Amino acid sequence: MLSLQGYHPAWMGNTVETATIPPSSYNHTSPQDMWYVLTGIPGLEDSRAWISIPICSMYVLALIGNAFLIVTVTERSPHELMYILLPTLASADVLLSTATAPKMLAIFWFQSMDILFGCCVSQMFFVHFIFVAESAILLAMAFDRYVAICHPLRYTTILTSSVTGKIGITAVVRSFIICLPFIFLAHRLRYCGRNIIPHSYCEHMGIARLACDNIRVNIIYGLTVALLSTGLDIVFIIMSYTMILCTVFQIPSWAARFKALNTCASHIWVILMFFAPAFFSFFAHRFGGKTIPHHVHILVANLYVVVPPMLNPIIYGVKTKQIQDRVILLFSPIN
Numbered sequence: 554m555l556s557l558q559g560y561h562p563a564w565m566g567n568t569v570e571t572a573t574i575p576p577s578s579y580n581h582t583s584p585q586d587m588w589y590v591l592t593g594i595p596g597l598e599d600s601r602a603w604i605s606i607p608i609c610s611m612y613v614l615a616l617i618g619n620a621f622l623i624v625t626v627t628e629r630s631p632h633e634l635m636y637i638l639l640p641t642l643a644s645a646d647v648l649l650s651t652a653t654a655p656k657m658l659a660i661f662w663f664q665s666m667d668i669l670f671g672c673c674v675s676q677m678f679f680v681h682f683i684f685v686a687e688s689a690i691l692l693a694m695a696f697d698r699y700v701a702i703c704h705p706l707r708y709t710t711i712l713t714s715s716v717t718g719k720i721g722i723t724a725v726v727r728s729f730i731i732c733l734p735f736i737f738l739a740h741r742l743r744y745c746g747r748n749i750i751p752h753s754y755c756e757h758m759g760i761a762r763l764a765c766d767n768i769r770v771n772i773i774y775g776l777t778v779a780l781l782s783t784g785l786d787i788v789f790i791i792m793s794y795t796m797i798l799c800t801v802f803q804i805p806s807w808a809a810r811f812k813a814l815n816t817c818a819s820h821i822w823v824i825l826m827f828f829a830p831a832f833f834s835f836f837a838h839r840f841g842g843k844t845i846p847h848h849v850h851i852l853v854a855n856l857y858v859v860v861p862p863m864l865n866p867i868i869y870g871v872k873t874k875q876i877q878d879r880v881i882l883l884f885s886p887i888n
Contacts, residue, residue, distance in 0.1 A: 587670040587744060589763075593660040594855065595751045596848035604852075605661035611859040612654040618866030619643040634697040634712045634720070639869060641721060642690050642823075646862030649683040652676055653858045657753040673755035674739050680756060680858075682732040685782055689724035691824055692786045695793040696720075698817050703800045731782050738774060742766045751847070753855050787828060794821075819868045826861045830854075 593601060623640040653676070659665040668676075700711050735757050742764035750759045761771040794817070801813045830853055 587748060588667050589670065589673050589748045589750050589755070589760075590666045591656070591660055591668060591753060591755070592666065592749060592751050593657070593753050594848050594851045596846065597852070601661040604855075605658055608654065608661075608855060608859055609658055611856075611863045612650055612658075615650050615859055615862035615866075616647060618870075619647045619862060622866040622869065634717050635694060635701075637717055637721070638690055638694050638697065641724075642687065642694075643866065645683050645687045645690065646865055648679065649687070650859050650862045652679045652683065653754040653855075657855060660753060668755065673750075673760060674736055677739065677755045677757055677760060678732055678736055680754065681735060682728050685731055685778075686724055686728040687827060688783045688786045689727060691820075691827060692789055693720050693724060694820050695790040695824075698820060699793040699797055701816065702797050702813050727782070731778055734774065738771050742768065742771075752851055754858075783831075790824065819871070822868050823861070823865055826864060830857045 594604065597604065620643075622643045626636050626639045626643075656665075656668070656676070697712065700708050704711060739757065739760050742761060743766045744763060745765035747763045747765075750763070752759050757771065757775060758768075761768040797813075797817065801810050804810050804813065833853065
């Protein structure tokens with residue numbers, strides 16, 4: 554996702570203007586010595602305590618729900634791609650919320666706004682890395698549903714253990730290769746002492762805008778990465794579901810159609826929760842920058858890192874019989 558002030562992930566098409574102040578007018582600061590100040594949610598300083606309550610609650614529920622999902626699926630799951638991707642997605646959700654929520658809560662509760670440059674860049678890398686990885690996981694899930702519905706008799710021959718492993722490794726390696734340059738792009742810039750980031754966590758353009766260098770390379774690379782990674786993932790997901798719908802509506806039985814579509818329902822909901830805030834931020838930045846308050850962008854960015862991780866286990870729990878059976882067994886009285 555993106556926004557006027559670096560909404561997650563800010564490298565997705567952010568067109569912030571480059572610094573226009575001549576570099577010679579500054580005393581350049583070594584990045585390793587810099588401390589940044591994360592302001593939280595600008596304009597809502599008086600509401601920090603109230604905002605922290607739902608964020609903390611959702612973060613705790615996300616940890617519990619995803620841990621339960623990981624244990625349940627890995628303990629008794631069949632050897633299908635979807636049931637291998639579920640704990641992977643849950644792990645990514647835990648990492649995303651853990652990389653951001655504790656610092657957000659420290660800002661809200663203890664006014665602990667300072668963060669060292671190296672820690673800020675590390676947080677930036679993990680936020681973007683996890684986002685790209687989750688996008689790849691959702692694409693793999695869409696491919697799994699395509700094979701299961703369009704080629705059910707060939708499912709086990711297409712999605713073998715070898716293919717499944719390669720898909721998982723490719724998703725991680727691709728995300729790492731894509732996001733690693735952001736670290737070097739942040740370090741290559743010359744900084745002039747400006748250190749206020751109007752956000753609750755660090756991201757690429759939020760750091761780059763504090764430089765006194767020209768940041769055009771950062772902007773171009775961020776836009777290119779967004780189009781060639783997440784953008785292509787969305788295109789392939791849409792193509793997968795287009796072919797799924799074409800196959801489903803060729804089934805003569807309405808009951809069979811509903812059953813086939815029902816197997817995709819949880820995945821569709823997760824996709825909407827993952828990509829909808831990104832599109833909101835993109836269009837709000839392009840067409841509503843003056844009408845939508847800045848604190849709305851940042852508030853949505855904060856909720857993004859806790860709401861989907863909290864809801865994903867619930868969605869899959871409602872739609873996955875194996876998880877439902879485990880919940881019933883867990884809470885049923887012992888005879």
